[in-house]
Amino acid sequence: MSFSQQQLKEQVAKAAVDYILPLLTPESIVGVGTGSTADLFIDELAKHKDKFKATVASSERSTQRLAQHGISVLNLNDVQSMVVYVDGADEINPLLQMIKGGGGALTREKIVASVAEQFVCIVDESKLVDQLGAFTLPIEVLPMALQSVSRKMVALGGVAKQREGFITDNGNPIIDVGGFSLADARELEGKINDIPGVVCCGFFALSPATVALVSTQEGIKILTK
Numbered sequence: 160m161s162f163s164q165q166q167l168k169e170q171v172a173k174a175a176v177d178y179i180l181p182l183l184t185p186e187s188i189v190g191v192g193t194g195s196t197a198d199l200f201i202d203e204l205a206k207h208k209d210k211f212k213a214t215v216a217s218s219e220r221s222t223q224r225l226a227q228h229g230i231s232v233l234n235l236n237d238v239q240s241m242v243v244y245v246d247g248a249d250e251i252n253p254l255l256q257m258i259k260g261g262g263g264a265l266t267r268e269k270i271v272a273s274v275a276e277q278f279v280c281i282v283d284e285s286k287l288v289d290q291l292g293a294f295t296l297p298i299e300v301l302p303m304a305l306q307s308v309s310r311k312m313v314a315l316g317g318v319a320k321q322r323e324g325f326i327t328d329n330g331n332p333i334i335d336v337g338g339f340s341l342a343d344a345r346e347l348e349g350k351i352n353d354i355p356g357v358v359c360c361g362f363f364a365l366s367p368a369t370v371a372l373v374s375t376q377e378g379i380k381i382l383t384k
């Protein structure tokens with residue numbers, strides 16, 4: 160019998176809760192990501208809502224789902240520390256560098272993750288790659304910089320396309336950039352971060368995951384650097 164991608168996502172969501180439970184105290188704040196895998200994590204986390212104090216969410220979508228479960232969601236400005244951040248990814252490499260932002264929440268994801276003591280990435284095995292870049296790189300930009308950033312991305316060797324009909328929770332458009340294939344994306348992430356008008360780029364190479372829980376047909380694998 161083989162597991163469907165949905166079943167693999169369910170398994171890794173449950174594994175993530177098992178993984179973080181020993182880290183939690185009644186005062187803990189849990190950072191929560193965005194996407195279909197993060198949704199399943201929220202549903203599992205809800206079974207243990209007496210084990211932590213509150214969450215911080217990386218999107219309006221996750222905020223709503225957490226609230227539906229009766230889980231408290233705090234503003235990041237009211238939080239001083241966060242024991243863990245749990246989120247999915249579009250791609251993750253052996254260095255635990257990721258491409259994120261397929262769901263468009265990359266900026267808030269990067270901000271919330273930056274506060275957490277550790278980033279637990281939860282993926283099914285289809286997200287594991289040697290080289291980042293088969294998935295197009297999302298870049299959130301200020302509206303007035305759509306064309307100028309797109310031209311800079313082309314100059315860097317990319318193929319840039321605005322995500323049609325999409326505006327982030329922060330009110331900005333996203334450019335999806337294809338054409339990169341990288342074993343280590345740190346240098347390119349730094350260059351993109353420096354382009355005026357870029358709000359956030361979907362590489363998480365300068366700030367990789369601490370650990371990845373990968374759901375495979377053979378069970379959950381734990382990857383560390």
Ligand SMILES: O=C(CO)[C@H](O)[C@H](O)COP(=O)(O)O
Nearest residue numbers: 194195196247260261262264
């Ligand atoms: O970065 C993200 C959203 O901005 C998600 O983590 C990423 O797109 C993976 O989503 P899914 O779990 O639905 O495959």
